[in-house]
Amino acid sequence: MLDTRVSRRAMLMGTGAAAAWLASPARALLQAVGKVAVPGFVDALIARMTPEEKAGQLQIMPSAWGGGAALSLNPPGNGSDFDQQVNEARQGQLTGVFNGNGARMARLLQNAAVKESRMKIPMIFAADIIHGHRTIFPVPLAEVASFEPDLARRTAEAAAFEASGAGIDWTFSPMVDVARDQRWGRGVEGGGEDPMLGSLFAAARVRGFQGADLKSPEHMLACIKHFAAYGAAESGLDYDVANMSMRRLHEVYLPPYKAGFDAGALSAMASFNEINGIPSTGNHWLMTDLLRGQWGFQGFVVSDYTGDEEMIAGGYAKDGRDAARIAFLAGVDMSMASGLYRKFLPDLVRSGEVPQAKLDESVRRVLALKAMLGLFDDPFRRIDEKREAARSLLPKTRALAREAGRKSIVLLKNDGDLLPLPRSGKRIALIGPFASGAHDLVGPWVVYGDDAKAVDLATGVRAAVRDPSSVIVAEGSKVEEPLPGGIEQAVAAARDADIVLLAIGEHTGMSGEAQSRTEIVVPEPQQKLAEAVAAVGKPVVVVLKHGRALALEGAVADAQAILATWFLGTETGNAIADVLFGAYGPSGRLPASFPWKSGQQPYYYAHKPTGRPNPPGELQPYKAHFRGIPNSARYPFGHGLTYGKIDYSGLTLSAPALPMNGRIEVAATIINRGTRAAEEVAQLYIHDRVASVTRPVRELKAFRKIALAPGQSQVVRFTLSAADLAFYGLQDRPVVEPGTFDVWIAPSAEAEGVHGTFDVVA
Numbered sequence: 001m002l003d004t005r006v007s008r009r010a011m012l013m014g015t016g017a018a019a020a021w022l023a024s025p026a027r028a029l030l031q032a033v034g035k036v037a038v039p040g041f042v043d044a045l046i047a048r049m050t051p052e053e054k055a056g057q058l059q060i061m062p063s064a065w066g067g068g069a070a071l072s073l074n075p076p077g078n079g080s081d082f083d084q085q086v087n088e089a090r091q092g093q094l095t096g097v098f099n100g101n102g103a104r105m106a107r108l109l110q111n112a113a114v115k116e117s118r119m120k121i122p123m124i125f126a127a128d129i130i131h132g133h134r135t136i137f138p139v140p141l142a143e144v145a146s147f148e149p150d151l152a153r154r155t156a157e158a159a160a161f162e163a164s165g166a167g168i169d170w171t172f173s174p175m176v177d178v179a180r181d182q183r184w185g186r187g188v189e190g191g192g193e194d195p196m197l198g199s200l201f202a203a204a205r206v207r208g209f210q211g212a213d214l215k216s217p218e219h220m221l222a223c224i225k226h227f228a229a230y231g232a233a234e235s236g237l238d239y240d241v242a243n244m245s246m247r248r249l250h251e252v253y254l255p256p257y258k259a260g261f262d263a264g265a266l267s268a269m270a271s272f273n274e275i276n277g278i279p280s281t282g283n284h285w286l287m288t289d290l291l292r293g294q295w296g297f298q299g300f301v302v303s304d305y306t307g308d309e310e311m312i313a314g315g316y317a318k319d320g321r322d323a324a325r326i327a328f329l330a331g332v333d334m335s336m337a338s339g340l341y342r343k344f345l346p347d348l349v350r351s352g353e354v355p356q357a358k359l360d361e362s363v364r365r366v367l368a369l370k371a372m373l374g375l376f377d378d379p380f381r382r383i384d385e386k387r388e389a390a391r392s393l394l395p396k397t398r399a400l401a402r403e404a405g406r407k408s409i410v411l412l413k414n415d416g417d418l419l420p421l422p423r424s425g426k427r428i429a430l431i432g433p434f435a436s437g438a439h440d441l442v443g444p445w446v447v448y449g450d451d452a453k454a455v456d457l458a459t460g461v462r463a464a465v466r467d468p469s470s471v472i473v474a475e476g477s478k479v480e481e482p483l484p485g486g487i488e489q490a491v492a493a494a495r496d497a498d499i500v501l502l503a504i505g506e507h508t509g510m511s512g513e514a515q516s517r518t519e520i521v522v523p524e525p526q527q528k529l530a531e532a533v534a535a536v537g538k539p540v541v542v543v544l545k546h547g548r549a550l551a552l553e554g555a556v557a558d559a560q561a562i563l564a565t566w567f568l569g570t571e572t573g574n575a576i577a578d579v580l581f582g583a584y585g586p587s588g589r590l591p592a593s594f595p596w597k598s599g600q601q602p603y604y605y606a607h608k609p610t611g612r613p614n615p616p617g618e619l620q621p622y623k624a625h626f627r628g629i630p631n632s633a634r635y636p637f638g639h640g641l642t643y644g645k646i647d648y649s650g651l652t653l654s655a656p657a658l659p660m661n662g663r664i665e666v667a668a669t670i671i672n673r674g675t676r677a678a679e680e681v682a683q684l685y686i687h688d689r690v691a692s693v694t695r696p697v698r699e700l701k702a703f704r705k706i707a708l709a710p711g712q713s714q715v716v717r718f719t720l721s722a723a724d725l726a727f728y729g730l731q732d733r734p735v736v737e738p739g740t741f742d743v744w745i746a747p748s749a750e751a752e753g754v755h756g757t758f759d760v761v762a
């Protein structure tokens with residue numbers, strides 16, 4: 001229940017805050033939603049269509065071509081074969097297919113649709129182009145570590161270039177679900193724990209996929225998913241419920257979706273989960289009142305894979321017909337994979353349970369988008385077998401993958417400046433299940449990429465050192481099982497070496513859909529390997545492979561240097577070697593906090609204060625912390641070291657107070673006292689000390705990535721307006737209240753950096 005009491009203070013401030021909000025850039029963005037142009041011929045077509053043909057335009061199915069990639073990435077389908085799908089295209093029973101097999105397949109289906117069907121409406125081809133098509137970029141979570149949204153725009157654009165060459169018009173991406181529980185496996189596909197950072201990446205990816213004109217045969221339609229709050233699954237269990245206050249939904253979970261729509265995304269995917277008892281697929285408030293009513297979304301909504309049908313098992317629909325009716329009336333325009341819309345919508349319209357006008361409205365949206373994608377002008381505009389091959393894995397795209405890879409790596413620890421390593425004069429033992437081999441490189445959500453086309457760590461390291469024979473590889477352990485004799489072999493390799501690179505962590509199947517973990521640790525056999533290798537006494541660099549933030553323990557946590565390298569895609573080995581040997585100084589920052597222990601989940605930096613916080617220092621009794629560990633992260637959101645020595649000093653404020661309609665400038669000096677160049681990500685956090693609703697201990701409001709040569713200093717300046725300090729108030733709208741705010745410019749969410757205070761005044 002929402003507390004609708006109106007505090008005197010909130011009332012007093014209501015006018016000023018509302019004025020600030022109305023004048024704010026955020027408000028301006030609210031109005032800049034993507035526009036859909038409906039060409040005149042669309043209504044003429046609709047007027048000639050049968051209810052069955054209309055329902056067909058609202059049904060997408062996984063491609064059945066040759067067993068199809070689609071089927072291996074989702075639960076088993078409904079047994080349809082490709083010939084049957086071609087027939088369905090002829091009969092106007094299919095709006096399109098997804099995760100198909102390239103231009104050749106698309107041509108067969110498109111020919112059936114535009115040459116042999118009664119209405120000659122072109123099909124749309126969709127796919128999960130999550131972080132690349134043939135050239136695979138870092139997993140989305142990794143790329144967020146770059147704190148460089150424009151990098152994500154560029155990789156999305158490159159992915160669109162390759163994929164649209166292969167006949168794909170529509171990507172089921174970006175996935176923008178905020179994930180604050182690292183047990184959940186799908187955080188790997190998203191933007192991390194912070195709504196502000198996640199929003200910037202959501203918008204950037206939409207711009208990259210869609211470009212300036214959807215007709216472009218080098219771009220494709222983006223799809224914001226999974227709407228909404230899929231990442232808030234209880235206890236991190238995939239598909240489970242999200243229960244939360246409206247305030248949390250609005251402040252934390254909704255902003256990245258909204259940012260994606262504001263950037264122009266014209267399709268959305270309903271999430272599998274329920275929110276407060278209502279499955280998203282059947283949630284009229286979410287899909288219609290909020291999305292279309294308040295946000296002005298003009299595109300179309302597709303269910304997730306059998307999401308409509310799953311409302312039966314979820315206890316919200318009694319059978320398939322009921323599920324189709326509920327989903328459609330809620331505002332889900334298109335059904336994915338279940339076949340329920342084409343099966344039941346015609347009859348639901350005849351019986352009057354679904355208004356004919358509503359059916360026409362959804363068909364209009366889908367046809368308008370097909371027109372915007374240029375499919376009515378030329379249904380084959382993205383279908384070209386030659387172009388498909390010519391665009392694949394181009395050197396410039398691989399170069400971008402390498403750039404994105406190295407920018408995604410986060411240096412968590414570097415005791416005694418062990419890194420960067422010299423290129424010669426040292427023998428290196430490269431140990432661990434991820435040391436070599438064409439596996440676990442591209443990551444868990446890849447339809448068309450291939451580990452065999454990717455560079456493994458051993459190849460990258462050997463290419464970077466002067467003498468490749470100075471690198472000895474030992475597997476040491478399987479990922480989740482011991483390797484007989486592996487530890488002995490690894491220990492021997494470590495003894496013979498000057499430095500150990502320990503490539504350990506999670507394999508591809510440990511994150512992604514339906515891959516929630518109870519313990520977010522390095523699996524036990526690898527932990528044992530790490531302990532045995534550490535006991536040899538050589539300097540150890542841990543090179544982590546992971547799809548989530550991990551709780552590091554024992555010898556892994558105690559290693560002299562630790563690199564978070566996620567799944568980096570096609571250029572994995574080269575990107576990691578670039579950082580290991582200093583061709584590139586690490587610049588990534590954590591998009592999700594690494595906790596001390598798994599049991600802290602969900603742990604996120606922007607948690608609320610409690611009445612009994614533990615003061616800095618020793619753990620005290622009767623204070624908020626788990627037994628034996630502080631209520632903090634081992635490596636918090638925003639953390640990441642460089643090869644320089646970075647100092648923050650001299651926070652200045654342009655004024656002691658910020659008027660409701662004014663601005664304040666916050667600045668600090670950042671210096672690199674080291675001997676190597678560094679890229680620092682200066683982060684601005686605020687905290688509202690006393691409010692009518694308790695506020696997080698810190699909230700990220702801005703950041704800037706700056707390059708500093710040795711000895712160089714720079715003043716970073718940020719401008720805050722009152723609207724930047726708004727929160728979801730007691731009257732269900734953004735409010736800013738007067739009072740004292742803390743402000744930090746800091747190298748992470750839990751580092752002190754430099755601190756000041758200012759007052760917001762009426």
Ligand code: NOJ
Nearest residue numbers: 073074128172225304305
């Ligand atoms: C289910 C996933 O939740 C969604 O993200 C994906 O786009 C569909 N399957 C289609 O593969």
